[in-house]
């Protein structure tokens with residue numbers, strides 16, 4: 001389609017952007033994972049804060065993975081629906097992970113309630129001027145301001161106005177923590193810039209309203225980050241090291257041929273007769 005000529009499907013922004021975004025999120029999540037594990041295991045830290053790290057990591061990373069598996073599954077069309085390509089079955093596993101060992105929403109409701117009441121607080125951002133740190137601070141301040149107008153956190157207003165926001169507030173904290181971890185670990189800025197702009201877009205309206213960060217600026221910054229990331233695609237895929245573990249039919253022509261040749265052939269007397277004609 002570019003200038004009327006034929007192009008690979010990867011040329012389309014709608015195809016390469018979700019792949020690059022998922023890769024950036026996976027690298028940043030790995031940096032976040034290392035920091036979260038250290039914080040969770042630190043015996044000098046208040047146990048409730050250690051528990052908070054686990055909740056925030058789970059809520060943030062499971063959400064990234066769930067979004068990625070659904071989006072990527074759609075981008076390979078009907079092939080995304082087949083369990084043999086492992087994308088949609090991975091999404092089903094994530095639904096279980098989200099519930100098992102602590103349902104994410106339940107964990108988030110508890111954490112946000114305790115943070116707003118002020119029972120304990122989380123470590124400050126190492127990049128307090130970043131958009132993500134300002135977002136986190138802004139959402140918690142808004143929550144505290146709302147709580148002040150209510151009788152207490154077990155009120156009907158809390159149920160109506162705060163509970164529906166708890167998971168997105170926890171993910172906002174997680175985006176900030178993940179970004180801080182990745183920048184502090186020295187990850188390539190192509191990765192951290194893309195993570196930042198895509199995280200901003202998850203609550204786009206807030207940035208327009210509170211930071212005067214317009215939709216046009218958000219689009220332009222996202223475009224810049226994706227254009228910078230695209231030449232890194234093969235390199236990033238290699239860096240994941242997962243190729244050996246995802247040998248599904250859709251991955252290559254030879255995998256597809258092996259898969260098709262291995263399918264059981266069903267025949268009937270009529271089809272055998274037709275074959276002889």
Ligand SMILES: Cc1cc2nc3c(=O)[nH]c(=O)nc-3n(C[C@H](O)[C@H](O)[C@H](O)COP(=O)(O)OP(=O)(O)OC[C@H]3O[C@@H](n4cnc5c(N)ncnc54)[C@H](O)[C@@H]3O)c2cc1C
Pocket residue numbers: 095096097099100101102103104105106109
């Ligand atoms: C794959 C998988 C493996 C599992 N393995 C085990 C295992 O090995 N051993 C074991 O004992 N259990 C296991 N479980 C069970 C698991 O621990 C529970 O499913 C989980 O704790 C959620 O509890 P529930 O299913 O009773 O949902 P509920 O607690 O009934 O939650 C149902 C819905 O209500 C919401 N909700 C619940 N409480 C509140 C609240 N206070 N405020 C607002 N909303 C709320 C939840 O967010 C959810 O949307 C497993 C579950 C899965 C999916």
